[in-house]
Amino acid sequence: MSVGTTMAHVHAESIPTPRPARRRRARWPVAYVAPAVIALGVTFGYSFVEVVRYSFYAGSLGALTYVGGANYTAIFQDPQFTHSLLDNLKLLITVPVITLLALGVALVINTGLRGWRAYRAIIFLPYILPATAMGLAFSYLLQGGGVLDSLLRDAGMSFLIHDWLGSPSWVLFSIGGVIVWQQLGFGVVVFSAALLNVPAEIIEAARLDGAGWWRIQVSVMVPYIKRIIEFFVILEAIAALSSVFTYVYVLTGAGPAYSSSVMEFYIYQNGFENGAIGVASAAAVVLLAIASALIAIFLWVRTRASKDRA
Amino acid sequence: MTAAIRVGSRQLLLVVLCVLSLYPLWFMLDTALKSPQQYALNPTGLASHPTFVNFQSVFSQWPFLTWVRNSLVATVVSVGVATVVAMMAAYAIVFSRGRGRELFVRTNIALMAIPPVALLVPMYTLMVQLHLINQLPAVIIFYCGLLVPFSVFFFVNFFREIPFELVEAARMDGASPSRVLVRVILPISGASTFTLVIVNAIFVWNELLIALVFLQANGSRTLMAGLALYQGRYVTNEPLLMAAAFLSVVPLGVLYVFGQRFFVRGLTAGIGK
Numbered sequence: 001m002s003v004g005t006t007m008a009h010v011h012a013e014s015i016p017t018p019r020p021a022r023r024r025r026a027r028w029p030v031a032y033v034a035p036a037v038i039a040l041g042v043t044f045g046y047s048f049v050e051v052v053r054y055s056f057y058a059g060s061l062g063a064l065t066y067v068g069g070a071n072y073t074a075i076f077q078d079p080q081f082t083h084s085l086l087d088n089l090k091l092l093i094t095v096p097v098i099t100l101l102a103l104g105v106a107l108v109i110n111t112g113l114r115g116w117r118a119y120r121a122i123i124f125l126p127y128i129l130p131a132t133a134m135g136l137a138f139s140y141l142l143q144g145g146g147v148l149d150s151l152l153r154d155a156g157m158s159f160l161i162h163d164w165l166g167s168p169s170w171v172l173f174s175i176g177g178v179i180v181w182q183q184l185g186f187g188v189v190v191f192s193a194a195l196l197n198v199p200a201e202i203i204e205a206a207r208l209d210g211a212g213w214w215r216i217q218v219s220v221m222v223p224y225i226k227r228i229i230e231f232f233v234i235l236e237a238i239a240a241l242s243s244v245f246t247y248v249y250v251l252t253g254a255g256p257a258y259s260s261s262v263m264e265f266y267i268y269q270n271g272f273e274n275g276a277i278g279v280a281s282a283a284a285v286v287l288l289a290i291a292s293a294l295i296a297i298f299l300w301v302r303t304r305a306s307k308d309r310a
Numbered sequence: 311m312t313a314a315i316r317v318g319s320r321q322l323l324l325v326v327l328c329v330l331s332l333y334p335l336w337f338m339l340d341t342a343l344k345s346p347q348q349y350a351l352n353p354t355g356l357a358s359h360p361t362f363v364n365f366q367s368v369f370s371q372w373p374f375l376t377w378v379r380n381s382l383v384a385t386v387v388s389v390g391v392a393t394v395v396a397m398m399a400a401y402a403i404v405f406s407r408g409r410g411r412e413l414f415v416r417t418n419i420a421l422m423a424i425p426p427v428a429l430l431v432p433m434y435t436l437m438v439q440l441h442l443i444n445q446l447p448a449v450i451i452f453y454c455g456l457l458v459p460f461s462v463f464f465f466v467n468f469f470r471e472i473p474f475e476l477v478e479a480a481r482m483d484g485a486s487p488s489r490v491l492v493r494v495i496l497p498i499s500g501a502s503t504f505t506l507v508i509v510n511a512i513f514v515w516n517e518l519l520i521a522l523v524f525l526q527a528n529g530s531r532t533l534m535a536g537l538a539l540y541q542g543r544y545v546t547n548e549p550l551l552m553a554a555a556f557l558s559v560v561p562l563g564v565l566y567v568f569g570q571r572f573f574v575r576g577l578t579a580g581i582g583k
Contacts, residue, residue, distance in 0.1 A: 023503050026488040028402070029402035029403075029406040029408055029487075030399040030402075031412065032399060032401060032402035033398070033399045033402050033403065033485070034395065035395040035398065035399070036395050036396060036399035036458055036462060037399075039362045039392075039395055039454055039455045039458045040417070040418075040421065040455065040458055040459070041387070041435075042422055042451070042455060043429060043433070043451075043452065043455025043456060044424065044429065045435055046432060046436070047428075047429035047430075047432040049432075050431075050432035050435070050436075051428060051429070051431055051560065060313050061435055061438065076366050089311060099527065102522070104323070105323070105327065108323060108324065109324070112326065113317065113320055114321075116324075119324040119325075119327070119328055121323075121570055122331050122332060122569075123327050123328060123331050125331055125563075125566060126331050126334075126568040126575070127333075127561055127577065128512055128566060128573055128577070129335075129516075129557060129562060129563075130515065130516035130534055130536040130559065130562070131516065131518070132516070132537050132538055132558075133338075133534075133537060133556075133559050134334055134555075134557075134559075135550065136537065136541055136551055136552070136555045137335075137337055137338050137555060138334060139343070139541075140353075140548055140552075141334065141337060142335075146353070147337065147353050147354050150353065150354060150356060152477055156380035166499045166559050171528055172573075173316070173505045176339060181330070181331075181334075184327075185331065186577065186578070189574055189577075189578055190581050193578065194401075200359070200387065205551070207436075211469040223425075228357060231581045232581060235580065235581065238423045240429070241425065242423070242424075242425030242426070243426075245427060245518070245519045246518045249519075249522075249538065249542065250518075250538060250557050262426075262428075264425065264427040264519070265430070267427050267430065267431075268427065268522075268523070269432070271430060271431050271434070272430075272434070277435075280430075280431050281431050281432075284427065284428040284430070284431060285428075286385070286426070287425055287427070287428050288424070288428045289426070291423060291424060294423065295420050295424075298419075298423060299416065299418075299419065299420065300479050302419070
């Protein structure tokens with residue numbers, strides 16, 4: 001990660017510069033990058049090495065014993081781990097839901113309705129609000145006999161009443177709903193900004209060919225921003241894997257009966273409630289492996305997009 | 311006629327989405343203005359006799375101001391340090407020539423997507439060894455590290471838009487690298503830097519997991535960690551909890567009203583570049 005020290009500037013070389021100044025110029029980039037490299041080295045480099053090391057040990061801090069691959073065997077035989085992993089995968093369903101909804105809303109906003117800026121600003125707001133505080137509100141809105149249920153009863157839709165967070169078959173659906181609520185505005189903003197860049201000529205050409213509004217959206221607008229859609233999908237997939245802890249912690253505490261745990265919660269619980277840092281580290285390594293695959297796809301999508309532009 | 315229906319139904323769709331977006335916030339405020347008895351009788355209705363006693367209780371019965379102060383300190387210090395560190399690195403990457411620059415940028419892009427929870431155990435044991443558990447520097451160090459990758463990525467993208475000649479001209483006048491950074495780059499980086507600061511500040515202000523684990527003494531908690539803890543303790547006093555939750559959201563709401571474009575631009579900067 002270090003930056004090379006050779007600084008053969010074409011311009012600089014043509015000008016006679018005193019030697020000391022030149023040497024200083026050759027070294028400054030290293031000094032400027034060093035703080036960032038140290039920060040990354042501690043937070044990521046050190047942690048990657050240590051988490052892999054801890055995953056082969058059992059016991060608590062200060063009294064660790066080497067156990068080989070036993071932690072990995074243990075987590076894959078632990079129904080709570082497989083359940084958490086599975087729940088992360090189920091929450092991935094929010095990604096196409098958010099993408100399609102956001103795309104639809106962005107296409108509608110793109111028609112230039114009166115007040116579209118205000119609509120977009122309001123729909124984006126949930127995305128910046130703290131999941132902890134909003135999760136608290138949703139815990140009251142969604143609890144059995146809570147606000148949503150009483151609204152449903154008043155609307156004569158009693159058949160829809162559920163214990164949204166207390167029933168194992170509904171809880172993930174509810175958490176997914178809160179995630180969609182918070183993330184939708186992000187997609188709307190990203191897609192509506194991209195749609196503004198669609199050249200007016202190609203829309204006009206499609207219209208002259210006799211294409212109707214829907215036809216233009218599906219065959220012209222959406223294909224034009226498909227790279228942006230790819231980016232969005234991969235970023236949301238990464239988020240569904242690596243930043244849903246707050247929702248689970250505040251809304252359900254992984255309950256009822258561990259039916260709404262995720263990998264993050266499993267790592268947190270084993271590492272810091274059960275004091276099993278070896279087990280937590282093995283799970284963290286598995287999570288890192290999955291994240292690495294997504295990151296590889298992310299980098300690949302980026303490279304392809306920049307080749308498109310060139 | 312059909313055109314009117316089409317426009318009307320689109321307007322309706324957006325109005326419904328706006329109501330859904332704002333309803334949880336409205337519910338917070340409405341509930342915070344009720345007594346527990348009023349809430350139990352009528353959870354969804356308008357607070358008929360608004361009371362501010364819940365807001366008073368948050369300040370008098372909870373260490374709320376301590377949590378706010380801790381969140382502010384953690385946010386200001388970690389965002390400040392990460393921004394400076396990342397700006398220096400990105401400046402060197404974009405305006406110098408040397409091997410490994412592209413690798414450094416790609417490394418930062420990859421690290422943006424690492425789940426923080428995977429670093430939690432090693433960082434915790436590190437803080438134990440440094441005797442920093444239950445102290446703000448523990449989270450500040452961690453947040454700083456987590457903010458650097460996106461910040462470097464952000465500044466690299468921004469600096470690449472700056473004409474190289476601008477920097478080269480200043481250098482030929484004999485300006486040192488630090489002088490070029492302060493006199494040439496900084497004056498044109500104000501809006502972008504502010505955008506980045508906003509994005510990073512939202513992350514730190516809203517962060518729960520790390521604060522929860524690293525700060526377990528009441529006096530050291532951040533606002534979100536405190537809220538999450540008191541959720542268990544006060545779960546049956548909905549109005550009190552909603553008052554605290556509403557207060558924790560207010561600073562972001564106010565900032566958003568005045569600086570919406572910075573939020574939008576910054577939070578969507580990871581897409582497409």
